[in-house]
Amino acid sequence: MSIPPRIITLTTDFGTSDAYVGVMKGVILGINPSVQVVDITHAVPPQDVHEAAFLINSAYHYFPKGTIHLIVVDPGVGSDRQAIVCQTDRAFFVCPDNGILTYLLEEIENSGQHPGNIVKIENRAYYLPEVSQTFHGRDIFAPVAAYLSLGVTLAEIGPFVPNLVRLPIPTLEISDDKLIGEIIKTDSFGNAITNISESLLSRLKIVSGWNISNCEIRVGGIRLKGLNRAYAESAIGKPLAIIGSSGLLEIAVNGGSAETILRLKRGDTVVIQRFN
Amino acid sequence: MSIPPRIITLTTDFGTSDAYVGVMKGVILGINPSVQVVDITHAVPPQDVHEAAFLINSAYHYFPKGTIHLIVVDPGVGSDRQAIVCQTDRAFFVCPDNGILTYLLEEIENSGQHPGNIVKIENRAYYLPEVSQTFHGRDIFAPVAAYLSLGVTLAEIGPFVPNLVRLPIPTLEISDDKLIGEIIKTDSFGNAITNISESLLSRLKIVSGWNISNCEIRVGGIRLKGLNRAYAESAIGKPLAIIGSSGLLEIAVNGGSAETILRLKRGDTVVIQRFN
Amino acid sequence: MSIPPRIITLTTDFGTSDAYVGVMKGVILGINPSVQVVDITHAVPPQDVHEAAFLINSAYHYFPKGTIHLIVVDPGVGSDRQAIVCQTDRAFFVCPDNGILTYLLEEIENSGQHPGNIVKIENRAYYLPEVSQTFHGRDIFAPVAAYLSLGVTLAEIGPFVPNLVRLPIPTLEISDDKLIGEIIKTDSFGNAITNISESLLSRLKIVSGWNISNCEIRVGGIRLKGLNRAYAESAIGKPLAIIGSSGLLEIAVNGGSAETILRLKRGDTVVIQRFN
Numbered sequence: 001m002s003i004p005p006r007i008i009t010l011t012t013d014f015g016t017s018d019a020y021v022g023v024m025k026g027v028i029l030g031i032n033p034s035v036q037v038v039d040i041t042h043a044v045p046p047q048d049v050h051e052a053a054f055l056i057n058s059a060y061h062y063f064p065k066g067t068i069h070l071i072v073v074d075p076g077v078g079s080d081r082q083a084i085v086c087q088t089d090r091a092f093f094v095c096p097d098n099g100i101l102t103y104l105l106e107e108i109e110n111s112g113q114h115p116g117n118i119v120k121i122e123n124r125a126y127y128l129p130e131v132s133q134t135f136h137g138r139d140i141f142a143p144v145a146a147y148l149s150l151g152v153t154l155a156e157i158g159p160f161v162p163n164l165v166r167l168p169i170p171t172l173e174i175s176d177d178k179l180i181g182e183i184i185k186t187d188s189f190g191n192a193i194t195n196i197s198e199s200l201l202s203r204l205k206i207v208s209g210w211n212i213s214n215c216e217i218r219v220g221g222i223r224l225k226g227l228n229r230a231y232a233e234s235a236i237g238k239p240l241a242i243i244g245s246s247g248l249l250e251i252a253v254n255g256g257s258a259e260t261i262l263r264l265k266r267g268d269t270v271v272i273q274r275f276n
Numbered sequence: 277m278s279i280p281p282r283i284i285t286l287t288t289d290f291g292t293s294d295a296y297v298g299v300m301k302g303v304i305l306g307i308n309p310s311v312q313v314v315d316i317t318h319a320v321p322p323q324d325v326h327e328a329a330f331l332i333n334s335a336y337h338y339f340p341k342g343t344i345h346l347i348v349v350d351p352g353v354g355s356d357r358q359a360i361v362c363q364t365d366r367a368f369f370v371c372p373d374n375g376i377l378t379y380l381l382e383e384i385e386n387s388g389q390h391p392g393n394i395v396k397i398e399n400r401a402y403y404l405p406e407v408s409q410t411f412h413g414r415d416i417f418a419p420v421a422a423y424l425s426l427g428v429t430l431a432e433i434g435p436f437v438p439n440l441v442r443l444p445i446p447t448l449e450i451s452d453d454k455l456i457g458e459i460i461k462t463d464s465f466g467n468a469i470t471n472i473s474e475s476l477l478s479r480l481k482i483v484s485g486w487n488i489s490n491c492e493i494r495v496g497g498i499r500l501k502g503l504n505r506a507y508a509e510s511a512i513g514k515p516l517a518i519i520g521s522s523g524l525l526e527i528a529v530n531g532g533s534a535e536t537i538l539r540l541k542r543g544d545t546v547v548i549q550r551f552n
Numbered sequence: 553m554s555i556p557p558r559i560i561t562l563t564t565d566f567g568t569s570d571a572y573v574g575v576m577k578g579v580i581l582g583i584n585p586s587v588q589v590v591d592i593t594h595a596v597p598p599q600d601v602h603e604a605a606f607l608i609n610s611a612y613h614y615f616p617k618g619t620i621h622l623i624v625v626d627p628g629v630g631s632d633r634q635a636i637v638c639q640t641d642r643a644f645f646v647c648p649d650n651g652i653l654t655y656l657l658e659e660i661e662n663s664g665q666h667p668g669n670i671v672k673i674e675n676r677a678y679y680l681p682e683v684s685q686t687f688h689g690r691d692i693f694a695p696v697a698a699y700l701s702l703g704v705t706l707a708e709i710g711p712f713v714p715n716l717v718r719l720p721i722p723t724l725e726i727s728d729d730k731l732i733g734e735i736i737k738t739d740s741f742g743n744a745i746t747n748i749s750e751s752l753l754s755r756l757k758i759v760s761g762w763n764i765s766n767c768e769i770r771v772g773g774i775r776l777k778g779l780n781r782a783y784a785e786s787a788i789g790k791p792l793a794i795i796g797s798s799g800l801l802e803i804a805v806n807g808g809s810a811e812t813i814l815r816l817k818r819g820d821t822v823v824i825q826r827f828n
Contacts, residue, residue, distance in 0.1 A: 007305060009298060015595075015740030016292075016568075019611035020797075022561060022592035026615035029559060029588065033616065036305065037590075038313075040298035043291075046741055047807060059295035062414065063302035064309065075807060078782025133782050135797030138614065188291035189322055230354025230409050245296075245411035255323060255351060283581060285574060292568075312581065314589075316574035319567075335571035338690065339578035340585065464567035465598055506630025506685050521572075521687030531599060531627060 006149040007036045007067045011056055012137065013044040014072070020135070024070075024142040027128065031146035040069075047075040049099050050167055054185050057103035058246045060091050070145045071095040072137035083140055084164065085148065085157055088116035094145045096136075099167035106169070122158035170195050170267075179204070179272040183219075183251070183264055190257020192219075192264040196249040196272065210274055217241045218271040219251055220262045237261070282425040283312045283339060287332055287347045288413065289320040296411070300346075300418040303404065307422035316345075323351040325375050326443055330461050333379035334522045336367050346421045347371040348413035359416055360440065361424065361433055364392035370421045372412070375443035382445070398434035446471050446543075455480070455548040459495070459527070459540055466533020468495070468540040472525040472548065486550055493517045494547040495527050496538045513537070558701040559588045559619045563608055564689065565596040566624070572687070576622075576694040579680065583698035592621075599627040601651050602719055606737050609655035610798045612643050622697045623647040624689040635692055636716065637700065637709055640668035646697045648688070651719035658721070674710035722747050722819075731756070731824040735771075735803070735816055742809020744771070744816040748801040748824065762826055769793045770823040771803050772814045789813070 008028055014020040025037050040059050044052045052073040060069055067090075074081075074096045082097040088108060093101055097120075105115045121140060124131075126147045131139040144157060154160070172195065173180040181196040204210040213226035224241045227249075234240035234254040239262060244250035251258045251270070258264055284304055290296040301313050316335050320328045328349040336345055343366075350357075350372045358373040364384060369377055373396075381391045397416060400407075402423045407415040420433060430436070448471065449456040457472040480486040489502035500517045503525075510516035510530040515538060520526035527534045527546070534540055560580060566572040577589050592611050596604045604625040612621055619642075626633075626648045634649040640660060645653055649672075660667045673692060676683075678699045683691040696709060706712070724747065725732040733748040756762040765778035776793045779801075786792035786806040791814060796802035803810045803822070810816055 005309060007302075007309075009302075011295075011298075016591070017593055017595035018739045019563075019592050019607045020739075022563075022590060023611050023614045025590045026559075026561075026611065026619070029590070030614070030616040033557060033559075033588075036309075038298060038301045038305070039292070040295050041293055043293035046809075055295045059299050059302065062299045062306070064306040067302070076784055079784035132795075132797045134794060134802075138797065187294045187296075232352055232355035242410060243408075245408045245414065250410075257322075281585060283578075283585075285578075287571075287574075312585075314574060314577045314581070315568070316571050317569055319569035331571045335575050335578065338575045338582070340582040343578070463570045463572075508628055508631035518686060519684075521684045521690065526686075533598075 005034050005036045006032070007038055007063060008145050008149055009038045009040050009059070009063065009067060009069045010042070011040040011044065011052055011059075011069065011071045012042045012073060013046050013048065013052070014042050014137070016042050020137065023138050027138055027142040028146040031143055032149045035146065035149045044073050047073060049073050049075070050169075051185065053100050053102045053104070053167060056093070056100065057107060060104070063091065065090055066092075068092040068094065068145050068148050070141055071100050072141055073100060074098070074136060077136050078133040083121040083136065084118055084161065085121060085144065085154055086116055086118045086164070087154055089113070092148055094141050094148065097165050099165045101164055102167040102169055105164065105166070117154055118161050118164060119154045120158040120161050123156060126152065126157060172196065172200070174204075176208075177274045181249075181270045183266055183268045183270060185266060186259040186264065190253065190259035190261075191244060192251040192258050192262075192268070193244055193246065194249045194251070194270045196270065198243045198247045198249070201249070212272070214275060216273045216275065217251075218273065220264050220268055222262060224251075231255075281310050281312045282308070283314055283343045284421050284425055285314045285316050285335070285339065285343060285345045286318070287316040287320065287328055287335075287345065287349075288318045289322050289324065289328070289349045290318050290413070292318050296413070299414050303414055303418040304422040307419055308425045311422065311425045320349050323349060325349050325351070326445075327461065329376050329378045329380070329443060332369070332376065333383060336380070339367065341366055342368075344368040344370065344421050344424050346417055347376050348417055349376060350374070350412060353412050354409040358437075359397040359412065360394055360437070361397060361420065361430055362392055362394045362440070363430055365389070368424055370417050370424065373441050375441045377440055378443040378445055381440065381442070393430055394437050394440060395430045396434040396437050399432060402428065402433060448472065448476070450480075452484075453550045457525075457546045457548075459542055459544045459546060461542060462535040462540065466529065466535035466537075467520060468527040468534045468538070468544070469520055469522065470525045470527070470546045472546065474519045474523045474525070477525070488548070490551060492549045492551065493527075494549065496540050496544055498538060500527075507531075557586050557588045558584070559590055559615060560697050560701055561590045561592050561611070561615065561619060561621045562594070563592040563596065563604055563611075563621065563623045564594045564625060565598050565600065565604070566594050566689070568594050572689065575690050579690055579694040580698040583695055584701045587698065587701045596625050599625060601625050601627070602721075603737065604652050605655045605719060608645070608652065609659060612656070615643065617642055618644075620644040620646065620697050620700050622693055623652050624693055625652060626650070626688060629688050630685040634713075635673040635688065636670055636713070637673060637696065637706055638668055638670045638716070639706055641665070644700055646693050646700065649717050651717045653716055654719040654721055657716065657718070669706055670713050670716060671706045672710040672713050675708060678704065678709060724748065724752070726756075728760075729826045733801075733822045733824075735818055735820045735822060737818060738811040738816065742805065742811035742813075743796060744803040744810050744814070744820070745796055745798065746801045746803070746822045748822065750795045750799045750801070753801070764824070766827060768825045768827065769803075770825065772816050772820055774814060776803075783807075
C-alpha cells in the first residue's frame with residue numbers, strides 16, 4: 001500500500017514576479033521529490049506579519065492532518081530573531097518567531113487545547129550548505145520543512161522552547177448593549193472581515209439573549225440592520241453584513257467591493273448595538 | 277501497472293492574495309491525495325462569468341481526456357442558483373449553473389455533437405460537513421470534484437437535468453460583402469481577440485470565394501489589409517491582424533499592446549469588408 | 553524502487569490572468585502524467601528577454617540535477633528565430649534562441665566549464681499535431697520538454713548547433729581605486745540588484761587588497777559606507793548595501809523599497825570607490 005505524499009504549503013510575501021518562490025520549491029523537491037507543494041499565497045503585503053497570521057489561521061484547518069505549513073514573512077531575517085517549528089495536533093508550522101502564529105495559537109488556547117510542541121531551529125544539518133543573510137526561506141525554512149516531510153522529528157531540529165512571540169491583536173469590547181470590534185482584513189473581493197466571530201455571537205445569544213437580527217451594525221458611517229444569509233439577499237451595489245467563510249462577521253457589497261464603496265480598511269471600528 | 281493521477285483544474289475569480297485557492301486545494305487533497313491540481317487562472321475579473329466562459333473553452337481541449345475542470349465564478353452563491361456537473365466526451369466540468377459553459381456548449385453543438393450529461397449537485401454526502409453561505413467553492417465544488425476524481429459517478433451526485441443557463445453571447449452578422457463581429461476578450465499581452473474564427477473564414481472562402489488577404493479589417497478607427505502570419509511580419513509598434521492561438525482572429529501590435537495603443541476593449545465592433 | 557518524478561519548471565511572460573500557462577501544463581501532463589510542473593514565474597515583463605535571462609540563472613542551481621527548464625519569452629515567435637534545447641551538466645533548457653541563456657552561459661564559461669550540448673528543435677514528431685504562428689510555448693516548447701522528461705534524447709530532437717544568440721549584458725569597469733557596475737534588476741521588495749558579485753569582491757580583496765568595508769558605494773545620488781550583513785542592521789527606512797541571495801551586491805532599504813525611495817532602476821550606475 002502506498003502512503004499518500006506529504007503536503008508542504010507556502011505562505012510568503014515574496015510575490016510571484018521573482019524566482020524566489022520557485023527556488024524554494026526546487027530546494028524542497030531536491031530533498032523530498034515526492035512531496036506535494038501547495039501555494040497558499042505569496043501576496044502577503046511586504047513584511048506584513050499580521051496579515052500572514054490571519055491567512056494561515058484561516059487556511060490550515062482545511063488541509064489534511066500532518067500537513068507542513070511553511071510561512072515566510074520575515075522582516076527580521078539576518079537579525080537575532082529565532083526560527084521555529086511548531087507542531088500542533090493537526091499540523092506543522094515552520095516560520096520565523098515573529099508573531100506569525102498569533103491568531104492560530106489564540107484560537108487553540110481559547111478552545112482549551114494545548115498549543116503543541118515548539119522547537120528552535122538550530123541543527124545546521126538540515127540547512128542548505130551555505131546560508132545567506134537575506135533569504136532564510138530558501139536556506140533554512142524550505143530545507144527544514146522538506147526534512148520534516150521525510151520524517152525528521154522536532155527533537156532532531158533543535159531544543160524545545162516554551163513560548164513564542166505574539167502580536168498585539170485587536171480585542172473586543174463587550175458591554176450589556178454593545179459589542180465593539182474592528183476590521184482585521186479586507187480580501188480581494190473587497191469584503192471587510194471583522195474580529196467578531198459567529199461563535200461569539202452564538203454564545204452572546206445564549207447567555208444574554210442577544211439576537212443579531214435585532215441589532216444594528218455601525219461601520220464606516222453606515223448602519224445595517226441585522227445579518228444577511230447570502231450576498232444576493234441585498235440589492236446589487238448595496239452593503240450587507242454576513243457571516244463569511246472564516247466564521248467571522250464580514251461587511252460586503254453585493255456585486256461590488258465594500259472596501260472601495262464604503263472606504264473600509266483594517267483597523268476601522270465595527271459596533272453592534274443591541275435594541276430590545 | 278499504475279494509473280496516471282487524475283487532474284483537477286481550477287478557474288476562479290478569487291485572486292491569489294487571499295487563502296481561498298489554497299484552501300480549495302487542501303480540501304481536494306484531503307479527499308484524494310494523489311490527484312494533480314493545476315491552476316488555469318484565478319484572475320478572472322470578479323464575478324465576470326463571460327470571461328470565465330471564454331477561458332475554460334480556450335483551455336480544456338489541451339488537457340488529457342477525463343480531466344475534471346472546477347470553475348468557480350459565482351456571483352449567485354447562497355442564492356437559489358444551481359450547482360452542476362457536466363460530463364462531455366472529453367472532460368468533466370463542476371461549476372455553478374450561471375452560463376459559465378456557454379461557449380463550450382455552443383462549440384460542441386455547432387460541431388454536431390451532443391453536449392453530454394448534466395446533473396444537479398444535490399447529494400450532501402459529497403459536500404464538506406459544514407456548508408457556508410459564501411464559499412461553495414470550498415464547501416461543495418472542491419469536494420465534489422475530488423470525489424469525481426475517485427470515481428464517484430454523476431448519478432451518485434444528483435438528478436440529471438436537461439438544460440443549462442446560457443449567457444447571451446455576441447453573434448456575427450454576415451452579408452455578401454461584409455462580416456461584422458466583435459472583440460470578446462483582451463489578453464495580458466493586449467491582444468484583442470474577436471469572435472471571428474479561422475474555421476468560419478475558411479468556410480466563407482470555400483462557399484463564397486472570400487479571401488481574407490483581399491479584405492480590409494476595420495476596428496477602433498484603423499484599417500488593416502488582410503492577415504499576417506506572425507507578429508514579426510509587422511513593424512515594431514504597428515498593428516496587425518492574425519489568427520491567434522485559440523483559432524480566432526486577433527488584433528495585435530508587434531512588440532506592444534493593441535489594447536493600450538489602439539484603445540480596444542471587449543464589445544468593440546470588428547468589420548471585415550470584402551473587395552472583389 | 554520507484555524513480556522520483558522529473559521536474560519541468562516554467563518561466564514565461566504570459567501572466568496568470570489568461571489560460572496560457574494552464575494550457576501548457578495540460579499539454580505537458582497529457583504527454584507525461586507523472587512529471588512535476590513547477591512555476592518559476594510568469595511575470596517576466598512582456599518580451600523582456602534580459603529579465604528572463606537573469607531569473608533563470610538565479611533559479612536553476614536550486615533544482616535537482618536533470619530538471620528541465622522551459623523558458624518562453626519569445627518576441628520572435630513565428631519569425632525565423634530558432635527553438636533550442638541546451639543540456640548542461642546540471643539541467644536542460646528548452647527555449648527560443650534569443651539570448652535567454654546569456655547569463656547562464658557566461659557564468660558556466662567564466663567558471664571554466666563547457667556550456668554543454670545544444671540542439672535546434674526540428675523533429676516535428678515531438679510537436680503538437682497542429683502548430684500555431686503565435687503560441688510555440690504550447691505547440692512546440694511544452695511538448696518537447698515533456699518528451700525530454702520521458703527520456704527522449706537531444707539527438708532525436710534535432711541537429712546539434714555550436715552557438716547561441718547572446719544578449720549584450722552590462723560589463724564592469726575596474727580600475728585601481730574604483731569599480732563601476734550597474735543595477736541589472738529590481739525585485740518585488742524593491743531591492744536593486746547589481747552586476748557586482750561577491751566572488752569578484754572576494755577576488756579583488758585577495759589580489760589588490762581592497763576591502764569593501766573600507767569603500768564608499770555611490771548609487772542614485774547617495775553614498776553608503778561599506779556593506780551590511782543584515783537588513784536589520786540599518787534603521788527602518790534607511791538604505792544599505794548587502795550581498796543578496798543571488799550572491800550579488802544589492803542596494804536595499806530596511807523595511808522599505810530601495811526602488812521607490814531611492815528611485816533606482818535597471819541601468820543605473822553603481823560606483824564602489826576605494827579609500828586606503
